[in-house]
Amino acid sequence: MILEKIRKSLRIKLILGSVIIEVIMLGFLLWNNARLINQATFEHATTHLKEIPPLLNNALAPLIFQRDFASVDDFLNDLILDDDHGLRYIIIYDDTGQVFGKKGNIDIGNLPERNDHLFGKIQSKFINSEIPLTLANKEIGIVKFGISLAHLVNSKNSLLEQGILIASMEIIFTILLLGILGFILTRNITELVKGSEKIIKGDYSVKIQSSGSDEIGQLSKSFNAMSEAVQQHLKNLQKSKEKYQQLVDLAQEGIWQIDKNNKTKFVNSSMATILGCSVKEMLGKTIFDFMDDSGIQIANINIERRRKGIKEQHDFEFIHKNGHRIYTTFEMAHILDSEGEFDGAIVGVIDISKRRKAEDKLKISQTRFELAMDASQDGLYDWDLITNDIYFSPGWKKILGFEDHELPNDFSTWESLIKPEDAQRSWEMQQDLVNKKRNRFLIEFKMKHKKGHWVDILSRAKAVFDENDKAVRIVGTHVDITSRKQEERKYKETIESSLDGFWINDTQGNFLEINDAYSKMVGYSHGKLLNMNIKDVEAVEQPEEVKKRIKKIIRDGNGRFESIHKHKNGSLVNVEVSATYNESNDGLFFVFIRDVTDRRKIENQLHQAQKMESIGTLAGGIAHDFNNILSSILGFSELALNSVDKGTEIEDDLQEIRNAGMRAKDLVKQILTFARQSDENVKPIQLNIIAKEVLKFIRSSIPANIQIKDEIISDSFIMGSPTHIHQILMNLFTNAYQAMEEDGGILEVSLNDVVIDKMAMRENLGLSNGDYIEVKVSDTGIGILSENLHTIFEPYFTTKKIGEGTGMGLAVVHGIVESYGGKITVDSKSGVGTTFSIYLPITKKRKIQKSAENQDLPKGNENILFVDDEAPIAKMGSKILQQLGYSVTSRTSSVEALELFRTKPYEFDLVVTDMTMPNMTGDKLATELMKIRSNIPVIICTGYSKKITEEVALEIGIKVLVYKPVVKADLAKTVRKVLDEAKSSS
Template sequence: MIRYAPAAFKKKSMAFPFAADLYIMETWELFGVFLSDVRNTEEQLKVSEERFRAIFDSISDAIFIHDPETGAILDVNQRMCEMFGYSKAEALRLSVGDMSQNEGSYTQAHAREWLARAAQGEPQLFEWLCKDKSGRLFWAEVNMRRASVAGTDQLLVLVRDISGRKKAEEALQQSERRYRELFDSMIDGFALHEIICDAEGKPCDYRFLEVNPAFERVTGLRAQDLIGRTVLEVMPKTEPYWIEQYGHVAMTGETLHYKNYSAELGKYYEVTAYRPAPGQFACIAVDITEQRLSDLAKERSEKLLQAIIDTEPECVKLLDAEAKLIMMNRAGLEMLQADSLDQVKGQCVCPLVTSEYRQAFLDLTRRVFEGETGTLVFEVVGIKGRHVWLETHAVPFRNEKDEIVALLGITRDITEHRRLEEQLRQSQKMESIGTLAGGVAHDFNNILTAIIGYGHLTLMSMGPDDPVRLNIENMLEAAERAAHLTKDLLLFSRKQLINKRPIDLNAIVRKLEKFLARVIGEDISFQTNLPDPELRVLADAHQLEQVLMNLATNARDAMPMGGSFTLTTGQVRLNEQFIALHGYGKPEMYALITVSDTGIGMDEETLKRIYEPFYTTKEVGKGTGLGLAVIYGIVRQHEGFIHAYSEPGLGTTFRIFLPLLASMQGDEQAQPEMVSPAQGTETVLLAEDNHVVRNLTETVLKDSGYTVISAVDGEDAVQKYREHKDRIQLLLFDLIMPKKGGKEAYDEIRAIMPDVKILFTSGYSPDIVRAKTTLGNSAAIAYKPISPGDLLRKVRSILDA
């Protein structure tokens, strides 16, 4: 403790009066507290010193009192001991170097320089790197000042620990360095602005305060040309809209984010604007020109690709793993009856697949996402209810990482194809049945020829009252019905010979009108509607009559409790839409026969089978099942088409389309009256492989005066001709025989006798005859079964020709 004698203090040159306590304020100023009128007594001095020490030790900064000449420490306060970790006694023995880093600029020598300057009366304020007793380094702020105490010059040194402040400063500096590094190294452009408002407080311009290098790079503008200048000075064409937007950000603090094209800079930017301080806004600008141009090119490419895909007539689609639609072209949307992609995009397409095929569709989707490919035929029901059959080929669609991200499906509408396939199957079925019917008819005709022939021969030998005559007549009647059945089979198979002539369809209907009325009965209302004067078609009148009678009979049977039967004729031109829908016809005029009833109708399964021979829904004994099959055969043989529509309980309608003639080519001629067969005396060479028919024919000819030479096949016939060529006037050959057919045998005989006359016979239909032989259309043929009278008339007509 330094004791200051009262007499030493003067009121000049920083000397204080009689007694004073020294203390240091936070302003680092030295004040003297005057204790006036204090008597110079030992007791009073002691009180004064205690008061001084109390103040001295209570100051929060460390205080040193140094000898200005030697720099030795004369006194320290309590805070110094706490700050440096020394006791007061230890502190008085220390040098400044002991309490310094003692390296670099913080050594004992440097401390002496500071003390020397302070001793010369120059107050010193500086920072010093101190070291406490434990060796810990810390920063302190040092304030040195010279003072005259008790007539002695001394140095008063105040030391304040600024470690916390230094750390904060270092942190701030480090933060500023990081900010600057970040600011300067940002990839995105950054600019800080202040808003300039007009007299009314509305934003009218803004000034650039700071920009980073990236901003210079993305805009092409230099910082030196921007800082301190307004945007209207730099870019005079800046739209007021953007100044208003940025002003709103600076005044309200609301963030603004947008993408925009700058016409002045010729670039696309993505900008985020925010308020860092009131009246200011900062912009982070990303140059997205390259990306945007790439996006625009991609959009153009996608539009071009979509346009190409949309021209594809087949459906192109992408589905995700849950069968949800990602993309589909216009053809696919039409298949689903969707008005736009938005109507179905993102939705699972499974509900549109019929229940029968839904699981198969899901299984296909799963397999594709497992890396497989597949094809599926399935049925869908469009949004508006239309049923469509589709065939899809599905493959995995992969991204650039070769990951399966979608199912790519190419789908085509096969509805029409399936319908045509079904028609083809039906046609092939009918054709195969017809072929079978034609083959059966051949063998049956030979049998019937024998039955009818021998039956007639037997009748010719009987008297009118012969008790067996009735049995023979019944037998012949049954044989005739069997012959008609055979003809029906051939009509169904379209192999029966027909006689087509130009006829008036309406005339046929008028001719049959009364007969049809009797067929359907009085309890059924019958009405005809024939609006056209005449409808000319090329047809076999007898076969058309059979068509109408069969339809009338079916209608009658379908209305056991009575009803209505209508027959209407007319003409219609089939268009492309009708042809595409039904799968038949040509774009020309047709005569149309429409036959409708109000009977019990038919279900869909029955409709599919109505043209099959022997198929009937009638009770046993009430139908042969050939009626509609015959109608079908007749219509097709006339190059026409037949269509049936029916629903249970709602009746049935048949529509028959026959090609319409532009003009009559000749009226149907009356058939010549039948004349009795003439007798003959010529020699006939008969070749027939069926011995029953051969024996019958030989008997018929001989009974009429002819001489008959019989052969069992073609080879036998040629041999017999060579043996009897001078006697033979007519060849009567079956066309199709074993070893050698009738045509081949005739060709060999004609080489011997070119003018020889020939009549062929056959139990096959004309189609099969043409298929199995090279016979011309002018050749004379008698088709079995044929009665003895008809055979004799044909033989006579050829011999007389």
């Protein structure tokens, strides 16, 4: 009865509720006051405990140490009597149990337990504590004391009692006040209750009469306003319902309302269109009426899940009115009755038939891709760089011996299985890929198999970039190349044992693999080469030519050509390159390189020999014809000199003609020397004479902007060949002036005698002690680069342009000088000039010839047959011999001469014949003559002939072989010598 009254009375509820709140608040206030009082009491006790120990230690420790127990007793007595400290007993003792002093009812054998750890509240009115007495950080005794907290606890309890009394009075006053207030507030509420009951029944016209301006009056006014607002809202709701109906009808999405029995209560026109029906046809039918058996089965499962509160999109399959299948997705919202039970649903339906077909096609494509991946036994991975999610295909895991469920799709899987030394390299390449430093990811590394062994993996990948050019995914494959790597290792062993170089490079020219043979070939370490490009070793000066070669190899699949590579030390290596391009293997070039430097040198030597042979043949032909011409010039000039008066102008002119002819004779000799067709035996020669001749010879061919300075002091002899010395000086002089052709300069030549006896000089030159001629040839030309100085004397090394040098000159000079026991050195600075120094040993031997012009020429009266196909030479030879007293018969045909001799074999004492003649050469003529008369002496004269040498001449019985042009003095001595030897032998 009381509870019912309380339930129906707002006044009682107000009073009772207020009292309860007041009691709770006052209770909280009392509790808080008690807590604060207790806290203050605790802090006071704690402070008191902290103050006593230092007081006791400072006062007692010195007295105990000094054993002043009387003062100790006085101090304890004062302390006990002082009520401020609250001490009830105190005792001082050491660890042996000796008591130094005590006050109060306490005994050393019955000490109370220590309880001075308050932990935020006071547990007892009496506290027992102890402290060590220390002096200079050394413990000298123990003080135990008891403190009474009774006065603090009593004060706390008194304050709490006062608080409870005040709270009780406040509660009584509140109950009285609330009773009066409740009566005032509730007297006008009855009218509001009655008005509310009318509104519940639908009478929104009710008005509450209230003249007050207090809260109840305001509530009455608000009630009236609410009534009016509800009426307006009902009108607006009706309008909104009409608009909603229009929106539903216009929506592209199907909207379908069903009751709790799944019957259609409402559908919009879009839903009817999806199923090919009219709205009227659908009303009253269940959703199952538009499904076949499989669709109904799927729908029942989804509806049951939705009834259980599982919120998710569901796919439903319907049958269109014309018979084909419609795929839809349902978004369902339940309608609940007043008791919260399922009373139907509103469903949003979207036709996803087109999307479903696309998904089916995608599934077929994915299935094909998975079958292809499975057939190829490759693995696939897909790394989302935004979410860091990664997918490893079953094939990826199968390569490593794992089933799909045995490895998580997590980046740590890859990190745990890759060989540690390969991880960093792979990670750096991935970073280059996402930063667009490379356009693809291609790397080989090892990963651990489930059984513990390592598997060789070829990983390829591509990065996917968004519209901001930021990498968002990396998709790639893994291929098990263990078998291939095993074959490669066998193949590599074969390659490494090859004497030929081998490398693999990509289309950018970067080296990917190199064997040791090629490393040795170019002087770089294996590791250094792997960080280099083909361009770093190619010495070909035409990049376009290299590009053409590469294009041809890519087009044809292979190619062979010769090239030049640069050695680390700067030297050049001639190589023969055989390359194969494999487009299917990521566009790699497989290249074999053979060092053909030695073969090229041999070929160059052969070419040079053939070239020199051709030059020799040409020079021989020139020499033959030119010597015949010179024979006439010298011969007739000498004949004329014998016919003119001495000291006349004509004699001078004739002498100049003869001198020119002699110079021309030397020139022909030098041409034959250059062509390697003439050689001389080593004999004592004066170097200064040859040096002056060579300087005189080249002076006319040197440009006017080059000045020649000579300091030829030495007149010593050396053992050598004039031809060789001439060759040495011509080569050095020519090199010197060619170095100054463009800008001019000074060519300096000096010959001096030097003595090599000092250790430093001897060791530097590598020569033994002795006297030497020092030949210095200097120029102020372009100089020689320092890196070329060590190869300057090597065969075929040249710094001249193509076609301007053979590269043999200085090599030949070096060889001749070394063969003479000498030394050649070079000192040069690029842009300053060059100095060549030659040291040749001096000989004591001498061979001084008297001038033939100052000697009396030998004469005779014998009969001589003179044969030459050149009529002027035949005439000239006859006249010279006739001036010497001989009887001469001349013929210009070797055949006629043979016939003449055949008819008169004993009429002639000597036959002098040319070598090169038509119909019958001189050697053939001599042979035929000696068949007729075996002891006939024969002299053969030749301008030049490959067929006849002194050795060949002696073999066939020819006495002397004379080289044209033959001057009068040489002819006189030779003829006389042969005739005298013939007489003595007979």
